[in-house]
Amino acid sequence: MRAGAGSDDRAPGRSPCGAGSEDRSKLRRVLSKVTRDYWVGNEVEVLEYPTAIEFMRRAVCAYRPVIIRGLMDDWRAMEYWDLENMNELMKDAEISVNLTPDGLADAVKSVPTDNGNEKRVFTYPYECTMPFSTFYRMMEEPEEDDAVPYLSEQNDNLRQKFQQVVNDVPSSLPLVDEVFGNPETEAINLWIGDERSVTSLHKDHFEVSSVVSCYCLCFTTAIPILFVQNFYCVVCGEKTFTLFPPTDTAFIPEEKFESCGYSLTVGSSSERNHGHMKKSDLVLNNNNNSTEASTCGSSSDSAANTTNNCGSGCAGGVESDGSSSGMISWIPIDPDDEYSSIVDRYPQFVHANPLRCTLYRGDVLYIPAMWYHRVSQNCLTIAVNYWVEQSFDFRWVVCH
Numbered sequence: 001m002r003a004g005a006g007s008d009d010r011a012p013g014r015s016p017c018g019a020g021s022e023d024r025s026k027l028r029r030v031l032s033k034v035t036r037d038y039w040v041g042n043e044v045e046v047l048e049y050p051t052a053i054e055f056m057r058r059a060v061c062a063y064r065p066v067i068i069r070g071l072m073d074d075w076r077a078m079e080y081w082d083l084e085n086m087n088e089l090m091k092d093a094e095i096s097v098n099l100t101p102d103g104l105a106d107a108v109k110s111v112p113t114d115n116g117n118e119k120r121v122f123t124y125p126y127e128c129t130m131p132f133s134t135f136y137r138m139m140e141e142p143e144e145d146d147a148v149p150y151l152s153e154q155n156d157n158l159r160q161k162f163q164q165v166v167n168d169v170p171s172s173l174p175l176v177d178e179v180f181g182n183p184e185t186e187a188i189n190l191w192i193g194d195e196r197s198v199t200s201l202h203k204d205h206f207e208v209s210s211v212v213s214c215y216c217l218c219f220t221t222a223i224p225i226l227f228v229q230n231f232y233c234v235v236c237g238e239k240t241f242t243l244f245p246p247t248d249t250a251f252i253p254e255e256k257f258e259s260c261g262y263s264l265t266v267g268s269s270s271e272r273n274h275g276h277m278k279k280s281d282l283v284l285n286n287n288n289n290s291t292e293a294s295t296c297g298s299s300s301d302s303a304a305n306t307t308n309n310c311g312s313g314c315a316g317g318v319e320s321d322g323s324s325s326g327m328i329s330w331i332p333i334d335p336d337d338e339y340s341s342i343v344d345r346y347p348q349f350v351h352a353n354p355l356r357c358t359l360y361r362g363d364v365l366y367i368p369a370m371w372y373h374r375v376s377q378n379c380l381t382i383a384v385n386y387w388v389e390q391s392f393d394f395r396w397v398v399c400h
C-alpha cells in the first residue's frame, strides 16, 4: 500500500497535510493562546530612557512593540513645533494634503451602486496641493461641511519637501543606530492631522524601484517590497494605535477590492471658500485615474499627483496585486468597530490578539516589521516617523 493511501488524511474535509476543519480550528485556538501567553501579552510595555541592551532585550529580540520615552528630549521640534509656528515658517510652501469626505483614506468602504445596492471598494484619498496656510486654516477653523485634511503624504516627505523644518529632528535615532549598526533610514515622514482622520489597519511596506536581492522581496507580489520597522514619534498631541502581531495573519481577513479614488467635482468650491475644500467637492471615481487640476486655493496650477499610497516609496496596506487591474488586496475591517459586528462577518477574528496603546508628546512607538497597525489621533497631532530597513532573519521565515 502506498504511504498515506487509505489513511484519514485523504478523507473529505481534510487538507492534504492532514488537518481537518476541527484540527484547524484547534490549531487556531492554540496559535492564538500561545501568541498571547508567550509573546504578545496584554499591553505595550513602556521603556524610560532604555539602554541599547534593554531595548534590544525587551523589544527587538522579543519582536514586540514598545513605547520608548526620553528619545526626543533634545529635539528642536519639541520646542518649536506647533501648527502656528509651522505656518509662520511655511505659509507659502506648497504641500500635498490628503482629503476625504470622512477622514478614511486608503480604506475599504461601502458605496452605492447604480442599481440601488451597495458594494465595497478600496478608496484612495484626493491628493491635493495647497499652500501650508490653507491647510493651517482648514485645521484651525474647521467647518462642518469641510473635507477632512490629513497631511499624510509619506514618501519621505519630511526630508524631500519640508526643508524649513527638517533639521529640527535628527536624521536618525541614536538608539537605533547603536542597536542596528547605522541602518539605512528608508524614509522620514511628517504627519499632521486630528481626530477626524483614521489610518486603516495595514502593515508597512516600502516599495523599492531598484533591483534588490530576491530574498528581500515579498514573494506574494510582483512589486519589489521591503518590510520596514517603524519608529513613530509624537511631537505634540495624542495618537492611538491598535496593533496585531504578524502571526494574526491567520485571523485577519484580507480580500481583493476594486480601487477607487476621490477627485474634484467639476466647478468645485475651493475658490469661493478661501481654499477650504468641502465634502461635496469630492467625488469617487474608479481606479483613481483622475488627471484633473488639484490646486486647492493654491497660487500655482500644478496637476493632480495621482500617485496613490501604494506608489513607490510609501506604506501600502497589504499588497497590490501588481497588475493594472485596479484591484487592491486590503483588510476590510476596522478593529475599533463594534466587536460583534466584526466577528459576525469574520468569525476567525475572535482569535486575533490586539494590543492598544496611546502615545503622548515625546513618546516613540517601536513597531517591528510586519506588525499590523491601525492609527487615529485624539486631537490635533504632529508626528514624525522613521522607517528603518529590516534585515531579514528567522522571523521572516516563521511569519510566512
Ligand SMILES: O=C(O)CCC(=O)C(=O)O
Residues within 6 Å of the ligand: 152, 191, 198, 199, 204, 230, 232, 315, 373, 375, 376, 385
Ligand atoms: O499616523 C498615521 O495615521 C499612520 C501611521 C502609519 O500607519 C505608519 O507609520 O505606518
